[in-house]
Amino acid sequence: MFLIFVADDQSPRLLYILNEILFKRLQITYTVTNNYDYFMRSHMPKINYSSSFIPNCVNIPANTLLYQENIRKIEIDVTPNEKFQYAFFNIPFDFSKLIEAPKQLIPFDIFSASFYLLSRYEEYIVPKFDIHSRFKAEESLAYKHQFLQIPLVDIWAIELGNIIQKQYPEKNYTLSEYHEIHSFDIDFAYKYKGLSKFRFYKKALRNMLRFNFTELIKMFNKSLMDEYDTYDFIFDELEKQKVVSIFFFLVAKKIGQHDKNLLPTSPVYQQLIKHISSKFQIGVHPSYHANAIKTMLQNEKDVLSKISNQPIENSRFHYLKFKLPNSYNFLIESNILNDYTMAYANKIGFRASTCKGFNFYNLSENIATSLQVFSPCVMDVTLKNFEAFTPNEAVIAIENLKQAVKNVNGTFISIWHNSNLTDTAEWKDWKAVWLKMIAR
Numbered sequence: 347m348f349l350i351f352v353a354d355d356q357s358p359r360l361l362y363i364l365n366e367i368l369f370k371r372l373q374i375t376y377t378v379t380n381n382y383d384y385f386m387r388s389h390m391p392k393i394n395y396s397s398s399f400i401p402n403c404v405n406i407p408a409n410t411l412l413y414q415e416n417i418r419k420i421e422i423d424v425t426p427n428e429k430f431q432y433a434f435f436n437i438p439f440d441f442s443k444l445i446e447a448p449k450q451l452i453p454f455d456i457f458s459a460s461f462y463l464l465s466r467y468e469e470y471i472v473p474k475f476d477i478h479s480r481f482k483a484e485e486s487l488a489y490k491h492q493f494l495q496i497p498l499v500d501i502w503a504i505e506l507g508n509i510i511q512k513q514y515p516e517k518n519y520t521l522s523e524y525h526e527i528h529s530f531d532i533d534f535a536y537k538y539k540g541l542s543k544f545r546f547y548k549k550a551l552r553n554m555l556r557f558n559f560t561e562l563i564k565m566f567n568k569s570l571m572d573e574y575d576t577y578d579f580i581f582d583e584l585e586k587q588k589v590v591s592i593f594f595f596l597v598a599k600k601i602g603q604h605d606k607n608l609l610p611t612s613p614v615y616q617q618l619i620k621h622i623s624s625k626f627q628i629g630v631h632p633s634y635h636a637n638a639i640k641t642m643l644q645n646e647k648d649v650l651s652k653i654s655n656q657p658i659e660n661s662r663f664h665y666l667k668f669k670l671p672n673s674y675n676f677l678i679e680s681n682i683l684n685d686y687t688m689a690y691a692n693k694i695g696f697r698a699s700t701c702k703g704f705n706f707y708n709l710s711e712n713i714a715t716s717l718q719v720f721s722p723c724v725m726d727v728t729l730k731n732f733e734a735f736t737p738n739e740a741v742i743a744i745e746n747l748k749q750a751v752k753n754v755n756g757t758f759i760s761i762w763h764n765s766n767l768t769d770t771a772e773w774k775d776w777k778a779v780w781l782k783m784i785a786r
Contacts, residue, residue: 347374347517349391349510352400354380359412360395362707362714363461371503371702372519374510391514395457397437401450404513407437409455411462415712417470422462424491427454430505432493435459450513456506460499463487463699465707469670476692478667483690486697494695495723495747500702500754521755522702528784529592529686529722530580531631531662532618534765535607538564539572540614545601576767577618581625587784592686593622594662597649598633599642604665605633610649619653629660629686637663637673644680659683662761666691671708678706678717686759688721692732694743696723701756723747724783725761730776737775744783 351368353360356378368374376393379385385392385400392403399405411420427433435455462468469481476482488494507519538546553561564570584591598605608615622628630650636643651658661682663673668687677685685706688697698704698721706717724747729740744760751758762780766773 347519349374349376349393350385350388351376351378351393352382352385353395355413357413358712359461363457366464366704367460367503372507374519391517404510405451407455409435409458411458417709419471430502432498456502460502463499464704465709466670470709478665480667483693488699494693497696497701497750497754497756498699500700500756504754524752524755525757527590527757527759529761531761531763532593532595533607533763534574535615535618536572537574540608540612573768574765576764587786589784592627592629592660594629594631595619595650596631596633596664597646616653623654628654629662630658632663634664637668640676643676647680662686671710674706674717678715684718686720686722688719694724694728697721701751720759722759722761726763726766737779740779741782
């Protein structure tokens with residue numbers, strides 16, 4: 347489908363969101379004009395984005411957000427909506443004066459609302475952070491109005507496509523296909539295997555002081571497989587289900603309070619990285635402080651590239667810890683193409699209200715960037731430790747999220763850890779949750 351779009355100005359924000367909604371989600375090509383005479387004479391399908399109503403085309407009321415260049419605090423009134431589920435940036439119209447208004451008019455600025463959510467506008471406005479300096483899920487519009495587990499932007503896009511098709515029945519829009527990506531963060535490559543002598547005996551002493559003889563046996567009995575060495579099981583199941591996966595490696599230069607993996611100089615760890623990178627997509631897992639230090643992020647990416655002997659294009663920040671726009675700017679400057687961090691650590695759902703990839707929009711510079719952002723909606727630690735779900739409750743929650751993604755032909759992305767697919771008491775029965783999640 348090809349249509350003509352009329353607006354008062356072709357601002358960077360407007361052009362960005364038109365590309366996200368019309369072209370990427372509905373595969374509709376378009377031209378934008380501010381010449382209303384040309385627009386009225388055109389015989390193409392038409393969208394009017396202005397403060398006035400034009401008959402015989404799709405009308406969307408224009409808020410001023412997409413024409414602004416700064417960032418300001420916005421009071422937003424979210425209202426339930428039968429067709430669109432939720433709406434904001436509502437513009438009142440007197441429907442009694444309009445002919446066929448329900449067919450031709452969208453009663454809120456769907457483009458400004460979508461831009462607000464995809465750009466993560468709220469994360470720039472004096473945000474409140476948790477103890478790890480992460481934007482708090484509880485401060486988000488989606489959490490406060492209970493649509494965190496709904497890919498609202500994608501639902502809006504489909505409804506917009508339906509309205510365009512209703513106005514122009516001979517025209518069709520197209521949706522992408524449903525996909526799944528089941529990714530892994532390698533925060534602890536092994537529990538004991540590959541540790542330096544100092545770290546190994548330090549852990550042994552700690553177990554002795556705690557009279558934890560079971561762990562001591564695991565440490566010194568070389569015939570026992572390392573508890574976190576779940577890789578063969580993971581590979582077999584991924585292959586069996588024909589599942590796409592990405593492995594993100596933490597390759598911090600130093601051991602720290604939040605970075606406790608094997609060092610990248612470890613031959614054992616290097617062998618693991620080379621083995622996995624020969625079978626699956628990989629990405630860097632920038633360490634706890636790397637989100638705020640560009641040179642550290644670049645170094646870790648280069649180290650992983652050297653070990654794997656391949657370019658590194660994917661990233662997910664350790665602890666899901668990043669700040670906009672700087673962390674994403676660092677990724678771009680480090681030639682990272684795709685980021686998979688856009689999720690909350692303590693809540694499942696869609697942080698940017700979408701389950702489809704989108705380009706990062708830098709609000710501080712008011713420009714669209716080349717960085718593709720992908721939003722995971724579920725993580726093992728979130729399910730168990732923060733949402734406090736039982737394994738059965740987790741299965742139900744995952745199925746609900748999957749169905750929400752399938753409804754809009756999106757991409758379901760999960761985060762898991764090799765160290766949590768064990769048979770220990772703490773993670774007992776969670777292996778079954780993962781197996782059910784990846785089952786086709």
